[in-house]
Each structure stands twice: as structure tokens, then as C-alpha cells.
Amino acid sequence: SDLIAIVGMAGRFPGASSVAEFWQGMVEGREMISHFSEDELDFDPRPTNPGTDYVLSRGIMQDPEMFDAKHFGIPPREAARLDPQHRIMLEVAQTALEDAGHDPDRFAGRIGIFCGASQSSYLLNNLLGAPGAARELAASYPVKDFATAFGNDKDFLATRLAYKLNLKGPAMTVQTACSTALTAVSQACNALREGQADMVLAGGVSVTFP
Numbered sequence: 001s002d003l004i005a006i007v008g009m010a011g012r013f014p015g016a017s018s019v020a021e022f023w024q025g026m027v028e029g030r031e032m033i034s035h036f037s038e039d040e041l042d043f044d045p046r047p048t049n050p051g052t053d054y055v056l057s058r059g060i061m062q063d064p065e066m067f068d069a070k071h072f073g074i075p076p077r078e079a080a081r082l083d084p085q086h087r088i089m090l091e092v093a094q095t096a097l098e099d100a101g102h103d104p105d106r107f108a109g110r111i112g113i114f115c116g117a118s119q120s121s122y123l124l125n126n127l128l129g130a131p132g133a134a135r136e137l138a139a140s141y142p143v144k145d146f147a148t149a150f151g152n153d154k155d156f157l158a159t160r161l162a163y164k165l166n167l168k169g170p171a172m173t174v175q176t177a178c179s180t181a182l183t184a185v186s187q188a189c190n191a192l193r194e195g196q197a198d199m200v201l202a203g204g205v206s207v208t209f210p
Contacts, residue, residue, distance in 0.1 A: 004189055007199075008100025010092045014059030034060040042210045064088065064207050072164050081127060082151040083120040086160060089205045093161050096201060104166045109198025112169025113158050114187040116180035118206040123152035125209050161201075169197030180204045 009019045015032025016022035025032050036056045038044075046054055067087040069079035079087070093113065097104065104111050127148055128134045141149055150156045155173055162171035170191055176183045181204030188202035 010095035078147040110169035112197035113201040114184040116174040120152040
């Protein structure tokens with residue numbers, strides 16, 4: 001049949017570390033956007049753009065830098081250069097599989113994944129800040145410093161997750177700007193209907209630094 005069941009969910013959001021916590025916040029009408037004082041601002045555009053409307057608020061995810069690299073068999077140096085978006089997606093994908101009650105190592109069929117991420121601001125702000133760092137990475141691409149190049153490229157998100165989680169179905173990184181996560185769900189449904197996979201993970205991640 002064409003019937004598709006959602007059997008597991010996972011997520012992290014501003015003000016909520018899980019799907020259950022997010023929904024509870026919605027039910028309670030709780031404000032989950034963070035508000036800041038003038039002294040807490042990392043960046044203030046008003047001096048260079050006077051008169052612009054500017055709200056001192058933003059959605060902030062708790063502990064985005066935390067990552068259990070050893071659990072996924074990722075060496076410390078590689079983990080340090082891995083875009084936190086990749087780290088978070090890896091952890092959330094595993095949580096979704098656990099929520100669904102399915103272990104990829106024992107799943108009888110094929111599990112696929114369709115997902116996408118935002119531009120890696122971690123690469124731009126944290127890894128290429130030193131003088132000459134961007135030029136050195138560009139000049140040696142793609143034969144040197146794979147941890148930086150592949151760990152911050154959106155193209156490698158789905159394949160990394162498939163490899164680390166032992167997924168045997170199709171693994172495709174989806175990029176359609178603001179509709180990426182919704183398109184990933186649509187592509188996942190198509191893969192199920194066409195028999196390319198028996199179960200599929202679908203989602204997106206967008207975390208910026210600073």
C-alpha cells in the first residue's frame with residue numbers, strides 16, 4: 001500500500017532538548033526564544049547600519065558544542081574540526097532510530113537517509129580565522145586536511161551518517177534552501193513508495209556559530 005507510518009522522532013530546538021520537551025513548551029505557551037541585554041550581544045549591526053530595526057532576541061540551542069565523539073569512533077582531532085551541525089545530526093539520527101525501536105545492525109531491511117544542513121559558519125568563523133587558513137585549505141583541496149574539508153561540507157552529511165550508523169539504504173544530502181527538511185521528508189516518502197528502502201530517516205539541521 002501507499003500508507004507510510006512515522007515510527008520514531010527526535011530533535012533539538014531552542015529552549016527544548018527533545019521533541020517531547022518542545023511539544024510541552026508549545027502546550028504551556030512557554031517562550032523558548034532567548035532575549036539579550038546590550039552587554040550580551042556578540043554582534044551589533046546598528047553602528048554601521050543606523051536606523052535599522054533590530055530585536056535583541058534569537059533562538060539558542062543548549063550545549064551545541066557537546067559531542068560524544070568516542071561513541072561514534074571519531075578521533076578527537078577530527079571531532080574538533082567537524083561542523084557541530086554534523087555532530088548534532090549524527091546524535092539526533094541515532095536517537096530517532098532508538099525512539100523507533102530499530103537497531104540498524106539487526107534491521108532486516110534497508111534503512112535510508114535524506115537530510116540537509118545550513119552553510120557551515122563553524123568553518124568560516126572557527127576554523128578559518130587564522131591568517132592564511134582559507135588560502136591553505138583552498139590550495140590543498142581535496143588532497144589534504146580531509147577532516148576540515150569533508151567535516152564542514154554539506155555534501156557529506158548524509159553519507160557520514162549512513163556510514164557511522166550502518167544504514168544500507170539510499171543516503172542523499174538534500175539542499176533546497178529553506179525547504180530542505182520538508183523536501184527531505186518528501187524524498188524519503190518517495191523512496192519508501194518506490195521500494196528503495198524499508199525505513200528512512202529524514203530531517204535537517206541549522207546551527208550557526210557564533
